[in-house]
Amino acid sequence: MKVRKSKKMTDKGANTEMAxxxxxxxxxxxxxxxxxxxxxxxxxxxxxxxxxxxxxxxVIERIxxxxxxxxxxxxxxxxxxxxxRGATRVQMVLHxxxxxxxxxxxxxxxxxEKFREDxxxxxxxxxxxxxxxxxxxxxxxxxxxxxxxxxxxxxxS
Numbered sequence: 359m360k361v362r363k364s365k366k367m368t369d370k371g372a373n374t375e376m377a378x379x380x381x382x383x384x385x386x387x388x389x390x391x392x393x394x395x396x397x398x399x400x401x402x403x404x405x406x407x408x409x410x411x412x413x414x415x416x417v418i419e420r421i422x423x424x425x426x427x428x429x430x431x432x433x434x435x436x437x438x439x440x441x442x443r444g445a446t447r448v449q450m451v452l453h454x455x456x457x458x459x460x461x462x463x464x465x466x467x468x469x470x471e472k473f474r475e476d477x478x479x480x481x482x483x484x485x486x487x488x489x490x491x492x493x494x495x496x497x498x499x500x501x502x503x504x505x506x507x508x509x510x511x512x513x514x515s
Contacts, residue, residue: 417457424466425459429488433481447477454480462488 417439424432436457440450451474455467465487473480 423457423459424454424462426462426488429485433484437481448475450477451475451480 417436420435420439421428421432424436436454437450440453445453451470454470455463458466466484469480469483469487473483
């Protein structure tokens with residue numbers, strides 16, 4: 359015996375199919391919009407990356423690659439150059455190992471991974487790590503040598 363589908367059931371299935379087709383078109387349109395936004399953001403990030411890549415030679419030109427010495431001066435120049443190029447603090451942490459010598463690169467990378475999204479913490483950690491080699495730090499010995507140089511009218515008593 360043949361079972362016939364009623365016209366009502368057939369119409370219901372067609373309506374569902376039409377609704378699904380409309381939903382699929384909406385979904386496809388939404389996905390295309392999101393894909394377009396993602397590509398635009400990726401393009402903007404690529405432009406920023408290439409811009410930041412240009413900073414490396416500028417930092418190196420102003421001061422040599424960071425070798426663990428004079429950390430204060432290095433950080434001042436690096437931060438200035440990166441900020442002028444529109445880098446975020448996170449990007450500053452992520453790109454710093456590009457301007458370091460091989461001797462210190464491993465330790466700087468280790469610190470940058472620890473302070474990935476915290477420039478202030480990373481800055482302080484780098485200062486703490488390399489402050490003994492900093493030329494801006496005045497030791498008692500260097501102060502006494504400075505006072506004994508002629509022309510200042512100072513002497514050690």
